[in-house]
Amino acid sequence: MSHMKALKCRECGKEYPKEALHVCELCFGPLEVSYEYEAIKKALNRKEIEKRPPNMWRYKELLPLEGEPTVGFEVGYTPLIRARNLEKALGVKELYIKNDAVNFPTLSFKDRVVAVAVSRARELGFTTIACASTGNLANSVAANSAACGMSSYVFIPSDLEQTKIQGTTVYGSNVVAIRGTYDEVNRLCSEIAGKYGWAFVNINMRPYYAEGSKTFGYEIAEQLGWKLPKHIVVPMAGGSLITKIWKAFKEFHTLGLIDKVDTKVYGAQATGCCPIVTALKEGSELIRPVRPNTIAKSLAIGNPADGFYSAKVMKDSGGWGEDVSDDEIIDSMKLLAETEGVFAETAGGVTLGVARKLIEQKRIPRDESIVVSVTGNGLKTLEALNGKIRTPVVINAKLSEFDELVATNKGYAVKV
Numbered sequence: 293m294s295h296m297k298a299l300k301c302r303e304c305g306k307e308y309p310k311e312a313l314h315v316c317e318l319c320f321g322p323l324e325v326s327y328e329y330e331a332i333k334k335a336l337n338r339k340e341i342e343k344r345p346p347n348m349w350r351y352k353e354l355l356p357l358e359g360e361p362t363v364g365f366e367v368g369y370t371p372l373i374r375a376r377n378l379e380k381a382l383g384v385k386e387l388y389i390k391n392d393a394v395n396f397p398t399l400s401f402k403d404r405v406v407a408v409a410v411s412r413a414r415e416l417g418f419t420t421i422a423c424a425s426t427g428n429l430a431n432s433v434a435a436n437s438a439a440c441g442m443s444s445y446v447f448i449p450s451d452l453e454q455t456k457i458q459g460t461t462v463y464g465s466n467v468v469a470i471r472g473t474y475d476e477v478n479r480l481c482s483e484i485a486g487k488y489g490w491a492f493v494n495i496n497m498r499p500y501y502a503e504g505s506k507t508f509g510y511e512i513a514e515q516l517g518w519k520l521p522k523h524i525v526v527p528m529a530g531g532s533l534i535t536k537i538w539k540a541f542k543e544f545h546t547l548g549l550i551d552k553v554d555t556k557v558y559g560a561q562a563t564g565c566c567p568i569v570t571a572l573k574e575g576s577e578l579i580r581p582v583r584p585n586t587i588a589k590s591l592a593i594g595n596p597a598d599g600f601y602s603a604k605v606m607k608d609s610g611g612w613g614e615d616v617s618d619d620e621i622i623d624s625m626k627l628l629a630e631t632e633g634v635f636a637e638t639a640g641g642v643t644l645g646v647a648r649k650l651i652e653q654k655r656i657p658r659d660e661s662i663v664v665s666v667t668g669n670g671l672k673t674l675e676a677l678n679g680k681i682r683t684p685v686v687i688n689a690k691l692s693e694f695d696e697l698v699a700t701n702k703g704y705a706v707k708v
């Protein structure tokens with residue numbers, strides 16, 4: 293049974309029917325899904341959730357579907373790793389990695405939002421799924437549409453990583469690469485959505501899509517034994533994920549699933565595209581759009597739709613925001629791989645880099661629990677590491693050549 297009540301304007305509170313709508317016609321505020329929490333409280337408790345299969349649908353009462361999901365059954369419930377080696381490297385006491393680099397099926401947190409948006413689009417009778425994407429959304433829309441027999445149109449900036457492009461076209465999706473930034477792609481897509489009547493997961497389906505991100509937060513709470521970390525660092529592109537993690541924590545508290553919400557939420561961006569962090573640091577309510585220039589292409593949104601609300605989450609929770617350079621991003625990708633064996637994409641380098649900065653600044657104390665959100669897989673952004681990591685030593689298949697290598701310690705140290 294569905295507990296979804298209506299769509300509701302975040303600004304003026306006007307309610308709308310549960311259709312493919314995303315903007316308030318009175319005040320242009322964004323629409324958000326509202327729920328019948330009293331009914332959910334009766335249906336959901338810790339024991340009930342724990343009995344269910346390990347995927348994001350274990351929290352289905354809190355997701356905006358009328359019936360059962362029809363795609364993405366295996367998405368979510370990714371590992372929350374206690375990062376002991378990284379704790380030592382950073383000199384902190386309790387650090388976790390929430391690892392959506394291994395989300396199913398396309399190795400990023402976007403599989404969560406797409407599973408919800410596509411299932412909802414099908415309930416509303418759409419036959420074509422579409423999106424404007426910085427890469428990971430493209431992969432997930434293409435894969436999930438293929439898996440449920442829908443056709444898909446994916447719009448991307450033409451300078452995206454090759455891996456993210458091929459990781460979309462392989463599913464047979466119609467991919468259109470636009471000469472321009474993500475923000476220009478997005479603007480075009482708003483026009484296409486109106487004209488062609490497709491379900492754009494992050495435009496006309498955005499209120500439903502965004503709710504999928506809450507499961508990232510629910511899982512952290514459950515995996516920590518029904519409590520929250522003191523600090524969580526979250527990467528920001530459009531700023532949706534960070535606001536929905538906060539909503540997830542609040543909802544769990546409303547439902548009595550956790551005792552209190554005393555988590556400080558920190559937003560992470562790349563210096564080459566940090567409009568939200570800049571506004572936060574300047575104490576400005578206004579997010580000034582920028583033209584992105586960073587290797588963290590998945591986060592390269594210069595005009596973030598949820599910028600205002602994500603800044604508010606950081607302020608309301610007592611957290612903060614920071615940004616890191618491309619060199620710092622690569623350094624943190626390597627640190628995570630070398631200490632924990634987790635290969636995150638550039639966005640993961642942004643998050644860990646910012647976490648390190650905030651620890652150095654003493655904004656995050658060393659003796660309290662910290663979660664670092666890894667949202668995408670390093671195999672998808674290999675080109676960012678060209679020339680930045682070790683290359684193999686090449687020899688002929690002769691023992692003498694290997695002996696020579698060991699004796700001279702050429703290339704890199706060979707342990708014997």
Ligand SMILES: *Cc1c(COP(=O)(O)O)cnc(C)c1O
Pocket residue numbers: 400401402428429527528529530531532533534590591637639667668
């Ligand atoms: C899209 C994306 C994000 C952030 O998403 P928003 O909800 O738009 O802030 C973070 N990490 C990765 C890897 C992404 O692809």
Ligand SMILES: [Zn+2]
Pocket residue numbers: 301302303304305306316317318319320321
């Ligand atoms: Zn309104």
